[in-house]
Amino acid sequence: MIELKSSREIQIIKESGKILQEVFKTLRPMIREKVTGIELDQAAEKVIRESGAQPSFKGYRGYPASICVSLNEEVVHGIPGTQPLFNGDIVSIDVGVKWNGFHTDAARTWAVGAVDDRRKKLIATAKDSFDVALSKIKVGWRIGDLSEAIQKYVESQGFQVVRDYAGHGIGRELHEDPQVPNYGKAGRGAKIEPGLVIAIEPMVTEGSYAVETLSNGWTVVTKDRKCASHYENTVAFTEGGFINITKDEATE
Ligand code: MF3
Ligand code: CO
Numbered sequence: 001m002i003e004l005k006s007s008r009e010i011q012i013i014k015e016s017g018k019i020l021q022e023v024f025k026t027l028r029p030m031i032r033e034k035v036t037g038i039e040l041d042q043a044a045e046k047v048i049r050e051s052g053a054q055p056s057f058k059g060y061r062g063y064p065a066s067i068c069v070s071l072n073e074e075v076v077h078g079i080p081g082t083q084p085l086f087n088g089d090i091v092s093i094d095v096g097v098k099w100n101g102f103h104t105d106a107a108r109t110w111a112v113g114a115v116d117d118r119r120k121k122l123i124a125t126a127k128d129s130f131d132v133a134l135s136k137i138k139v140g141w142r143i144g145d146l147s148e149a150i151q152k153y154v155e156s157q158g159f160q161v162v163r164d165y166a167g168h169g170i171g172r173e174l175h176e177d178p179q180v181p182n183y184g185k186a187g188r189g190a191k192i193e194p195g196l197v198i199a200i201e202p203m204v205t206e207g208s209y210a211v212e213t214l215s216n217g218w219t220v221v222t223k224d225r226k227c228a229s230h231y232e233n234t235v236a237f238t239e240g241g242f243i244n245i246t247k248d249e250a251t252e
Contacts, residue, residue: 037080056096
């Protein structure tokens, strides 16, 4: 069941998103050679807790950290570890914030130092697919229209979209209805209407979209071990259009 949010609730979700933006502002300049996932995780948790909020992911189904750090062939749900970043890596950081009972969820993929053009394009494609889909949204759209727009854009760039994981409704729970797949058919799925709040999160692969989970039970990697990128924002739909709750020009 989809829980539509009131404008008062969307106000709180905006505050939650502001804290999440602060996390990215702190992490962005830390992205360079030698920094470890654990250091990024600790910095993120500090910002969240000092804001009086909680990290949504910590303890979620037993997840052990405050953020996800997924490198190169890791698609999502990488557990921050002692492995340092290297020049040429791409790193995806996924953050969830719970503030006043409401979650926000966002992810960015960033280059570590100088990365090759193909990796740059892979990073840009996840973000651009999100932007293209959102910019096309019209009154009366359904989730399937969003899904198809993301898939079409990604495939037009020569990449693929992951099927096994999807975006989701978000609010009092981190994951709510509806599911927001990154592939599909226009005209299908729930109506996009005022009060709908969803996390839209394209996951894009350089090679095949097939993924598997490592033996730690969390880290999702591409089966062919080619690179993947991930971009996510929490978006609230209103009478007037939509609010991209977690977008922040400074840390795109
Ligand atoms: N953005 C991720 C998702 O929606 C956040 C979940 S990570 C978890 O799946 F570790 F908390 F599971
Ligand atoms: Co999410």
